[in-house]
Amino acid sequence: MEIVEDSHKTTNLEHPHVADPVHVSKTATVSRESRETIGDIFVDDPRISCRDVNVYYGEKQAIKNISLDIGKNEVIAMIGPSGCGKSTFLRCLNRMNDTIIGCRVTGDINMDGQNINSKKIDVVPLRAQVSMVFQKPNPFPKSIWENVAFGPRIHGLANNKAELDEIVVTSLKKAGLWEEVKDRLDQPGTGLSGGQQQRLCIARTIAVGPEVILMDEPCSALDPIATARVEDLIDELREQYTIAIVTHSMQQAARVSQRTAYFHLGDLIEVGETNQIFTNPRHQLTEDYITGRFG
Amino acid sequence: MHKVLEGHTVKRFDGELGHLHYLILEMGGLVLDQVRTSLHALVDEDTGAARQVLEREMRVTELGLRVDEELVKVIAKRGPVARDLRAVVSFSKAVSDLERIDENAQRIAQAALSMYESGSNVPSSALLRDVTIMGALGVEKLEAGLALLDTLDSDAAENLLVKKRELDQEFQSCLRRLSTFILEDARLVGHSIMITLVLRSLERIGDHAQNLAEYVIYLMRGEDVRQRERVSEEEQVIGGQ
Numbered sequence: 001m002e003i004v005e006d007s008h009k010t011t012n013l014e015h016p017h018v019a020d021p022v023h024v025s026k027t028a029t030v031s032r033e034s035r036e037t038i039g040d041i042f043v044d045d046p047r048i049s050c051r052d053v054n055v056y057y058g059e060k061q062a063i064k065n066i067s068l069d070i071g072k073n074e075v076i077a078m079i080g081p082s083g084c085g086k087s088t089f090l091r092c093l094n095r096m097n098d099t100i101i102g103c104r105v106t107g108d109i110n111m112d113g114q115n116i117n118s119k120k121i122d123v124v125p126l127r128a129q130v131s132m133v134f135q136k137p138n139p140f141p142k143s144i145w146e147n148v149a150f151g152p153r154i155h156g157l158a159n160n161k162a163e164l165d166e167i168v169v170t171s172l173k174k175a176g177l178w179e180e181v182k183d184r185l186d187q188p189g190t191g192l193s194g195g196q197q198q199r200l201c202i203a204r205t206i207a208v209g210p211e212v213i214l215m216d217e218p219c220s221a222l223d224p225i226a227t228a229r230v231e232d233l234i235d236e237l238r239e240q241y242t243i244a245i246v247t248h249s250m251q252q253a254a255r256v257s258q259r260t261a262y263f264h265l266g267d268l269i270e271v272g273e274t275n276q277i278f279t280n281p282r283h284q285l286t287e288d289y290i291t292g293r294f295g
Numbered sequence: 296m297h298k299v300l301e302g303h304t305v306k307r308f309d310g311e312l313g314h315l316h317y318l319i320l321e322m323g324g325l326v327l328d329q330v331r332t333s334l335h336a337l338v339d340e341d342t343g344a345a346r347q348v349l350e351r352e353m354r355v356t357e358l359g360l361r362v363d364e365e366l367v368k369v370i371a372k373r374g375p376v377a378r379d380l381r382a383v384v385s386f387s388k389a390v391s392d393l394e395r396i397d398e399n400a401q402r403i404a405q406a407a408l409s410m411y412e413s414g415s416n417v418p419s420s421a422l423l424r425d426v427t428i429m430g431a432l433g434v435e436k437l438e439a440g441l442a443l444l445d446t447l448d449s450d451a452a453e454n455l456l457v458k459k460r461e462l463d464q465e466f467q468s469c470l471r472r473l474s475t476f477i478l479e480d481a482r483l484v485g486h487s488i489m490i491t492l493v494l495r496s497l498e499r500i501g502d503h504a505q506n507l508a509e510y511v512i513y514l515m516r517g518e519d520v521r522q523r524e525r526v527s528e529e530e531q532v533i534g535g536q
Contacts, residue, residue, distance in 0.1 A: 251374055278376045280517030287377050293302040 030283045035064075038282045039272035040259065043071040047212060047242045048093060048130075053107035055088050055097060062088045064266040065107075070212070075234060075243040077253035077274065080263035081294060086246045089263065090214050093244065094130035095123050111212075128155055131210040135217040137197035139189030139204075144181050147189040147200055148172060151208040167207050174240075175203035176233050195226020202233065206241075213237065215245040219252065231256050250290050254278045262286045299447055299515065300382060308373055312382060315365050319386050319393075322358040323441040326393045326400070329355065330437060330500060333403035334430040337493065338423055342411050348404035355397045362390045381517060385510035389444060392503040396437065399496035399503075406493050410486065418486040422476065425469040426493055432462055433497040433504075440507035449515035452508035456520065462501035469494050 030038055046069035055063035063085045070076055070093075078086040088097065095116060097103045108115045116126055128151065140147050148168045151157075158164040168185070172178040177199040181192070189200050198218060205213055215234075219227040234243060234256045247253050253260050253274065260277040262270045262285070270283040281287045288294045296313035303309050329348050336345035366387050369375060375383050410418060436455070443452050473487045509520040 250376065254376070279380060281377050288302075290376050291379050292304050292308065294304070 029281075029287065032284045032288075035264075035267045035269065037067070037268045038270040038286075041067055041069065041268075041271055043069045043074075045072060046070055047072045047111065049108070049110040050092070051108040051110070053089070053092060053105065053109060055085070055092060055106075056104045057100070058102045062266055063092070066268045068261060068268060068271060070242060070244055071259070072242055073238055073240075074259060075238050075245060075257045076259045076261060077257035078244065078246045078261050078263060079248075079250060079253050079289070081289065082248075083265075084263040085266045086261075086263045087216050089268075090132075090216055090244060090246050093212065093214055094127045094132060095121075096127070096132065098123060125155070128208040129210055130212040130214060131205040131208055132214040132216065133198070133201050133205055133218050136221050137194060137201050139192070139197050139200050141188065141190060143186045144172075144189050144192070144200060145185040148203050148207045151204060155208055157207075157209060171203040171207040172200075174206050174237070175199045176229060176236075177203055193226070195222050195229060198222060198226065198230060199233065202230070202237075206237075210241065212242045212244065215243065217246055217248060220248060227252070250278070262289065264289070297447055299378065308379075311365070311369050311373070312379065315362065315369065315383075315386055318358065318362045318365060319389055320441070320445055322355065322362065322390065322393050323444055325351070325355055325358065326397050327434070327437055327441060329397050329400040330403075330434060333400040333407065334426070334434070336404055336407040337410070338427055338430070340407075340411050340417065342408055345404040345407040345411075348400055349408075352397065352401055355394065359390050359394050362386065366390075378514070381514045385514040388510050389507055392506045396500050396503045399500050402496045403493050406489050410489060415485075418490065419483075422473075422483065422486055422490050425472060426490060426497075429462065429465055429469060429494050429497045432465055433500045436462065436501045436504040440504035443508055443511045447511055447515055449512045452511040452515075455508040456505060456512075459505055462498050466494055466498040 048070040050066060050068045050070075053063055053066045054061060066089060078090060080086050091097045091100075092105055092109060093116075095105075097105055105117055107117070109117055111130070114121065116130075140150060142150070145168055148171050149164050152164060152167045158167055169178065172181060177196060180196060181187075181200075189197065192200060198221075202213075202218075219230050222230065231252065234245070237243060245253075245256065257274045259271060260274045261268060262277070262281075262283070264285050270277065270281060270286045272282070277286065278290060281290065285294075296309065297316060300312040300316060301309040329351060332344050333348045335341055336343075336348065366383055369383055373379070436458075439451075439455050443455065470491065473491055476483050477487050512518055512520055
């Protein structure tokens with residue numbers, strides 16, 4: 001097992017602080033000891049660019065010097081064992097880590113030419129632009145209509161009730177929930193099934209007009225049928241949005257994503273086309289994890 | 296069990312892949328014996344051996360079905376990825392090639408029965424000499440291919456692929472010699488045609504054995520050798536223009 005080229009060159013003029021991605025022979029598998037990121041870290045015209053991102057919880061470093069581009073209108077899956085930092089990294093993308101006491105983020109996370117980690121950035125519109133769906137469906141204790149309308153209202157996205165109605169209908173349709181709830185919009189969102197609640201949360205996310213949707217294990221609390229619906233929805237949403245999804249299910253990552261990133265103990269080990277990651281991963285750690293030889 | 300197939304946290308998965316590997320090797324051993332026996336039947340006028348090859352066809356088919364069944368179970372239960380997926384795909388393809396090899400052994404056995412039970416003159420040793428030469432080459436390639444399936448040694452598989460054209464070239468040489476026999480004595484046409492078909496079967500056996508090497512490379516490295524060949528052929532065509 002060998003690395004064909006040295007990874008410590010810094011000849012990339014566009015990203016002078018970052019080593020060129022390691023190019024590995026197709027027939028080689030990088031040994032377990034190497035923690036340089038293998039594969040397609042950078043993309044052309046990314047939606048979000050992360051460079052040298054570190055995250056600390058107090059003294060403990062949870063994310064180690066990660067660089068990664070997230071492309072426009074792609075679904076990128078983040079996989080790895082529990083505690084590897086994938087959810088921590090995901091939360092960096094809309095500064096949700098700010099809500100965690102003792103959490104410190106360094107490095108550049110660039111979107112539209114601005115580093116979102118800058119103190120000048122207002123996180124409220126940021127979190128509308130880069131919105132999040134969580135593992136456990138968390139509809140507000142309000143009506144279905146109000147759940148979806150809440151965000152656009154406080155962000156001032158509608159001038160009147162008619163526009164708000166339109167946003168609600170459009171969002172519920174995009175989330176694949178409209179037909180199931182159109183006759184009961186005044187009923188509580190918490191009265192829906194788990195799968196419907198999650199799609200309601202996705203509708204709520206869409207309603208504020210994001211460009212990027214972050215999903216942290218969106219299906220882990222759902223049954224297989226509800227999961228399939230959400231996965232189908234992700235496929236449709238990709239046409240309009242960029243999606244980053246953390247998942248424990250490798251099969252789900254393989255099904256829904258175009259690129260997959262494998263995290264391990266705070267390092268980004270390998271990134272690549274999903275087909276390549278799941279048929280011929282280049283790093284031994286990636287292969288060990290996805291084939292169930294890890295631990 | 297080969298270490299490439301083991302190491303899963305769920306040990307039963309190791310066992311399932313190991314069992315698959317064992318079945319493939321068992322089938323390979325049986326098919327090798329079929330080829331050897333059919334050649335012996337033809338070269339040494341042993342019609343009993345020819346019948347044995349024909350009777351054992353069912354056993355080869357049964358083994359192939361068992362492998363296919365186990366493969367489907369592994370896919371359904373384990374959803375294999377990466378190296379495990381490549382192993383499953385490679386084993387599936389190998390089964391198909393082993394079945395084709397046995398079919399060719401059947402044809403050789405049938406040829407032996409036709410020649411020696413027809414009541415006509417038996418073929419001359421000169422005609423059978425090419426069968427002996429190509430037979431040895433074909434068996435050698437098959438043994439090498441099966442050894443690769445056992446060891447999963449991709450470097451050795453590359454070495455086998457280098458000798459890809461050997462059997463093809465020998466086949467062409469044999470055809471030229473057979474043509475000469477027919478020109479010298481037209482009464483040899485019948486036997487010559489039969490021998491040609493036998494030689495063709497041996498050439499196909501060699502091709503299938505080469506395929507086993509390709510599957511080992513794919514399993515171990517994730518590289519499809521056919522891509523390499525396609526690029527090489529394109530370059531040759533472009534170079535020739």
